[in-house]
Amino acid sequence: MKARHRPTGPHPILCLILSLLALTAPPAPAQTQQVQPIPKIVSQDGGHALLVDGKPFLIIGAQAHNSSAWPGMLPKVWPAMKYLGVNTVELPVYWEQIEPQPGRFDFGVVDTLIAEARRNDVRLVLLWFGTWKNGSAHYRPEWMKREPRRFPNIVGRDGKAVDSPSPHSKEALEADTKAFSAFMRHLRQADPQRTVIMVQVQNEPGSWGSVRDFSPAAERLFQAAVPEPLLRAIGRTADRGKSWQAVFGDDADETFHAWSVAHYIEQVAAAGKAIYPLPLYANAALKDPLQTGRTPGYEFGGPTHNMLHIWKAAAPSLDVLAPDIYQPPAKVLPVMDQYRRPDNPLFIPETISAAPYARFFYAAIARGAIGYAPFGVDYTVLAADPPGASRLGEADLQQLAMSYRAIGPMMREMAQWAFEGRVHAAIETEDKAPAEIALGRWKAKVRFGVSPRGDPKGNDTPIGRVLVAQLGPDEFVVTGFYAKLEFEPAGKDAGRPWEFLRVEEGQFADGRFQPVRIWNGDETDWGLNFVSAPQVLRVRLATR
Numbered sequence: 001m002k003a004r005h006r007p008t009g010p011h012p013i014l015c016l017i018l019s020l021l022a023l024t025a026p027p028a029p030a031q032t033q034q035v036q037p038i039p040k041i042v043s044q045d046g047g048h049a050l051l052v053d054g055k056p057f058l059i060i061g062a063q064a065h066n067s068s069a070w071p072g073m074l075p076k077v078w079p080a081m082k083y084l085g086v087n088t089v090e091l092p093v094y095w096e097q098i099e100p101q102p103g104r105f106d107f108g109v110v111d112t113l114i115a116e117a118r119r120n121d122v123r124l125v126l127l128w129f130g131t132w133k134n135g136s137a138h139y140r141p142e143w144m145k146r147e148p149r150r151f152p153n154i155v156g157r158d159g160k161a162v163d164s165p166s167p168h169s170k171e172a173l174e175a176d177t178k179a180f181s182a183f184m185r186h187l188r189q190a191d192p193q194r195t196v197i198m199v200q201v202q203n204e205p206g207s208w209g210s211v212r213d214f215s216p217a218a219e220r221l222f223q224a225a226v227p228e229p230l231l232r233a234i235g236r237t238a239d240r241g242k243s244w245q246a247v248f249g250d251d252a253d254e255t256f257h258a259w260s261v262a263h264y265i266e267q268v269a270a271a272g273k274a275i276y277p278l279p280l281y282a283n284a285a286l287k288d289p290l291q292t293g294r295t296p297g298y299e300f301g302g303p304t305h306n307m308l309h310i311w312k313a314a315a316p317s318l319d320v321l322a323p324d325i326y327q328p329p330a331k332v333l334p335v336m337d338q339y340r341r342p343d344n345p346l347f348i349p350e351t352i353s354a355a356p357y358a359r360f361f362y363a364a365i366a367r368g369a370i371g372y373a374p375f376g377v378d379y380t381v382l383a384a385d386p387p388g389a390s391r392l393g394e395a396d397l398q399q400l401a402m403s404y405r406a407i408g409p410m411m412r413e414m415a416q417w418a419f420e421g422r423v424h425a426a427i428e429t430e431d432k433a434p435a436e437i438a439l440g441r442w443k444a445k446v447r448f449g450v451s452p453r454g455d456p457k458g459n460d461t462p463i464g465r466v467l468v469a470q471l472g473p474d475e476f477v478v479t480g481f482y483a484k485l486e487f488e489p490a491g492k493d494a495g496r497p498w499e500f501l502r503v504e505e506g507q508f509a510d511g512r513f514q515p516v517r518i519w520n521g522d523e524t525d526w527g528l529n530f531v532s533a534p535q536v537l538r539v540r541l542a543t544r
């Protein structure tokens with residue numbers, strides 16, 4: 001008798017029962033995403049810190065070119081960032097891309113930026129290219145550009161149109177506020193890991209070629225009384241009811257424009273921050289830091305150093321007013337000192353990437369900066385490049401990469417020490433003069449150049465720099481390049497014999513210094529000499 005075939009799979013009735021159970025069973029819990037604290041800026045005793053994941057964070061950053069945040073360009077961005085050794089990348093978000101039609105938002109590119117940043121293990125600072133980009137409105141959506149009467153530019157003193165948006169357009173303000181709010185809402189929902197740690201609101205706002213808007217709408221506001229909140233903020237309440245000209249004299253036009261631009265941006269920023277309170281900042285195209293009075297040739301209305309008090313009064317939702325430093329080397333430190341204030345954290349979101357500017361990263365840290373980023377760091381080729389010019393390469397970034405690699409592993413510690421005012425720097429100036437750092441009962445003498453057993457006479461290009469963090473009265477963390485550092489007792493101990501108790505080379509990991517060798521003999525008998533290797537030393541001293 002032929003045997004009957006017996007199926008090897010589950011019985012059909014059993015399959016039916018399991019299917020019914022699957023339909024009525026509650027859904028399996030989704031994999032939970034780790035939600036980190038929202039980044040924030042804290043201040044204490046005149047110092048400031050950016051907290052990321054609840055701990056001080058130093059932005060070791062770089063900014064890509066303006067048109068390099070499109071997904072097709074990102075493969076040329078990440079290799080440059082990896083070479084430089086950044087922990088944070090600054091990338092634009094384009095209004096024209098996210099709102100191609102009124103009220104229809106597309107955040108696909110934003111999601112791509114966040115996903116690729118996570119894959120490349122970096123944080124993001126996103127730059128809202130909205131109403132203003134370098135004083136113009138070129139990143140507004142096309143549907144706005146086609147309606148100049150609804151979304152006007154400013155009018156110059158001569159009655160001619162100026163290529164800069166008016167801060168007095170209610171419809172433009174409403175559109176920007178709506179778009180920025182949608183953007184911040186999307187970030188809140190899409191980024192519980194806090195990949196995005198700060199947002200720039202607009203880009204270098206203000207106007208070129210006209211000190212303010214002279215349109216009829218602007219003229220009516222200019223002739224009216226100065227707003228009461230501004231008078232209170234600057235201690236001029238006795239001037240209630242007076243016009244801008246009566247209160248500010250020769251500075252009336254520029255002050256009016258700064259207030260108008262900042263007040264516009266405040267409304268955009270406040271709406272976004274109410275939805276998702278990430279740290280927000282505005283950046284400035286700078287006025288010459290060494291000139292006072294009315295000097296033409298810069299962008300009016302932005303947070304230039306002479307208008308910081310106006311911006312602070314008009315835009316309290318902005319956590320930082322930041323300088324974009326494209327000044328000659330002799331003017332970089334004065335700019336930093338103008339923006340380092342008890343009411344304003346120092347942040348350098350844009351600067352020159354050329355080798356001589358790498359030394360200013362250490363100067364920024366020593367001034368308590370929460371971050372530093374050179375501009376244009378990617379491997380794209382732009383049509384604006386001069387004929388025959390080569391693309392940005394690793395040689396251009398080498399000096400800054402060296403400093404980034406030295407500081408990167410101890411970024412958290414350095415951010416904490418800078419917040420506490422423990423960090424000092426000496427950088428080489430154009431005259432190659434030696435520098436001296438006061439360290440309590442010690443001082444450090446720094447000479448620039450390479451000459452282990454002699455007196456360095458300076459580098460051909462001023463690239464020398466030293467950074468010293470004081471951990472205790474006699475203990476320091478030191479790093480540097482192309483410089484020689486020598487300690488000696490100071491104050492009441494001046495002239496006393498002294499010695500190195502221990503000089504260890506190593507690096508911080510998980511909050512602890514991990515030594516790899518002890519320096520002695522030739523490494524310490526002639527001072528501490530730093531060349532091109534990213535070396536970090538923990539130094540302990542003693543007098544005899």
